[in-house]
Amino acid sequence: MVRLLTGTVRQAVLGAALGVALPTLPVMAANDFYAIVDLRAVAADGVRSFLNGGLGELRFDDQHDGVRLGSVSIGYRHDFFDIVHFTADAVAYGDHDRSPLDLTEIYAEVRPYPWNSWRSRLKLGVFYAPISLENRLPGWRSAYSLSPSAINTWIGEEFRTIGAEYDLDWLGRQRGHDWEFGAMAAAYGWNDFSGTLLSTSGWAIHDRQTTLFGRIGEPDGGPVSGLREFHRDDDQRLGYYLGGTAKYLDALELRVLHYDNRANPNTFSYALRGFAWRTKFNSAGVRWTPTDRWTVIAQWLAGTTLTGDSGFNDAERTDYYGFEFHAAFVLVSWQRGADRLSGRYDGFEMHQTQSDNFFNTDRGHAWTFAYQRELNRSWSLVVEALQIDSSLALRGAIGEPTAARERELQLALRLRL
Amino acid sequence: MNRLLSPTSRNMRINATTRVAAATLGAAAAGWGASAVAADLAVSVLDGAGHGVAGIVIIAESDTALPDKHTPHTAIMDQQHMQFVPRVLVVQTGSGVDFPNSDQIQHQVYSFSAPKTFKLSLYAGHKYPPVIFDRPGLVTLGCNIHDGMIGYIYVTDSPFFGRSDDSGQLQLHGLPAGNYTLTAAHPQMQEAGGGALQLHLTLADNTHATPVFHLSRPLRAEPTHDGDRRWSDY
8 A cells, every 4th residue: 555655656746747847848839849747546446457467458457546647748749841740749657667758659741732632641750550530639649538449549559650651632622522532551660569469468448558669568576477569670571551531521530441560470579589470450430420519439440460489499480379359349429518428338359360279369348438527728627437348368377267347437637738 | 604603613513403593673673763773682592491591602793894893802711710710701803811810729721722822831820911812713721731621712703792691681782783693602502403593683773672592402511510620630
């Protein structure tokens, strides 16, 4: 308890210090910066979180709740030469990560003026692939709840485009049509280990994004110890994704994407003591805003991942571990003025298709309900209740029941500076 | 064809199904006075239930050249909550339009419509002088940062124009006698063929005509989603 309190105080002090220090930074242009301090009161009854060395699927668990630092986020936006838009977002979680503050995204977007009804966009740097229809706020935070869906949680954990993305948009509304269409292609590296976490601890629902130089997990002390990192490139092979968007007025947005990291599963990383993960998936999503008040979002994602046998002393072996996975969710949100209510249902599944002994599986579903209120321009409040029921085979391998019902109630107080 | 309606906008294209009515309102009203006093128009735009429709652009164009009555002025199209306000303007050829940005964030206004191509580099507040719209037609505006921002400016040579008020009415005064084409247009009109509506009428001096446009379909709903527009999308 004392240790818990000490940790809590340390995190709170860290958050407050960053919050106070930020406005004193040399101000290039005050409007270019933002900072958000997010403090939480958490009640959780889940099994030990995968973030703390266990196999729970939420951020907090029965040993890690109480007053917590949600995050301290800082961001910088600046425009150069009228058509170059620079973005950098960094976050501190106050947990076990190697640097107390680290980047989640840093990129420049070149966005020339449309030519006729066509417009090109080029993004360079570190950024998220355009999969999530929930994560619309600065810092890639969900606009509807504290914890994004299982799909977008996984994107936040294991994926970052470190490379270039080109978009071509047809702005039909400029020509009196109701639709707009876009197509995109991206090439990237440093994503050889996407899939590691999903195949081990299954799907999860939380808002702890992995940072650019950061790791996720517990260094020691838990039954599933080990820090995982994803943004590495050991096989010198570029990955790609291809996607498309369609928008109908302001009411409907459709997105599809095919993703393939093209990692070589025979490439062994001595740093990570494991083989690379070849991860491919397709995703589709729709966001429907029929009125000013209502928003409905649905997303689906399905794919496979494959890795070589990950024994440190077995680098010459060519056995593979293969996995299939899919997940989907439906979110309904209602907003009036400063109040927003959201409810979401997630369903997910992962199972192992290739192994020489143990076959891991994860099947489950989750309900999430959130209420948000903007108190004023600086302060906001979020209450979120989350229940996840899952059956993760790997829990049995460490002597725990495979089935778990985990619940989490969070109250977040956010200060935007 | 009316040059105002010539852009390739689907909404603005006139086809065979556009209703064109011939009216001789002037003849009906003749004899109201012997002196050569110009005519007045009280135009109504009604929906299927007979209720007035607000915000419809009304333009009366003489079929013959009018004595010069060029009164261009400067109109304002503000930017608030990532929307152009008003979203639809009508101005006379040669007029200026001011584009202040009342949002806390920067916008980048542009048009690639044939009657007026321009761009205003990223700005907030009131940075640029009015943009002069010197050719008639429909100009569609966008913001290169926020694709959901769409605005429309109808530019007409005629000095007789306006938008219907909340009761669906527009009063036009001082029209010289002659033949006129009266147009009702709006980007969200969804009449048969997607076009605008037109009436042809003949006005005699010293008359007061009351033409009525009947919309067969409601304006297309185009939600503005103020809540969602606070966010810059990934």
